[in-house]
Ligand SMILES: Nc1nc2c(ncn2[C@@H]2O[C@H](COP(=O)(O)OP(=O)(O)O)[C@@H](O)[C@H]2O)c(=O)[nH]1
């Protein structure tokens with residue numbers, strides 16, 4: 582495992598003892614962003630990790646398969662890297678990331694990339710203004726002509742930022758630009774699928790200077806939100822959250838029909854696009870073991886799949902009988 586130290590730079594170190602966390606179904610020995618205490622073994626150039634300092638925060642996702650994954654720790658910002666085009670990051674993807682950010686309590690910065698490829702600038706502003714009007718900090722950048730890069734650099738200064746986005750959205754390219762060197766490999770966009778090819782395979786923390794770091798991560802298809810409750814998801818929409826104060830259900834949310842946030846969601850004040858995005862998130866909470874075509878099924882997942890299918894069949898039979 583690679584560790585970074587201001588004095589010694591990047592070093593290889595081995596894990597000592599057991600760091601496996603056993604709390605709940607959390608499964609992570611050590612994660613990127615962790616601050617560790619190390620020592621040099623006597624007479625050797627080999628470092629060993631003795632302990633992990635308490636984490637200030639963690640960013641997690643929970644997939645369909647009931648496994649909680651710690652993506653990183655000790656982060657000040659989550660940079661959602663959303664490409665305007667080639668491939669276009671869907672609003673559903675951005676909203677899922679924002680729901681996870683809201684739950685983690687870590688502020689999000691939405692960075693719209695590849696502005697140079699969009700010829701109609703009003704189209705860009707329309708998309709960005711949806712989020713700006715909701716109060717999110719949004720930046721528009723181009724790695725090609727340098728638009729917005731300085732503003733992002735200034736915003737991320739003296740912070741640890743986690744970059745998340747779909748594959749090919751420009752995370753590694755932006756990291757390289759901000760660091761001023763080609764520290765991360767950049768992928769080519771596939772001509773047939775218009776999606777990025779996976780080049781970044783592991784999350785890695787890159788120190789930009791003594792007080793600024795960026796964690797680059799592999800592209801994800803969607804952020805699994807199964808660690809969230811319905812209320813968390815609803816509250817992640819600022820226009821719904823403000824309705825909570827008038828809700829008859831004090832400090833509770835079962836998203837029932839008379840829930841103030843649900844009432845607002847189903848009102849014409851919320852655009853169809855945002856409503857659909859929220860409905861899709863709520864729906865995915867109800868079907869945790871949903872298996873989508875094309876998913877990679879092996880071992881444990883195979884078992885989960887057949888368990889889920891048996892349960893679904895039983896439900897169907899009961900409905901018909
Ligand atoms: N035209 C243009 N291409 C970009 C921009 N940012 C990234 N790219 C290209 O998009 C592709 C994917 O970029 P990469 O950084 O590897 O994406 P990642 O998978 O999110 O790390 C590469 O071919 C980059 O050269 C941009 O702002 N403008």
Ligand SMILES: [Mg+2]
Pocket residue numbers: 752753754766767768780781798799800
């Ligand atoms: Mg990458």
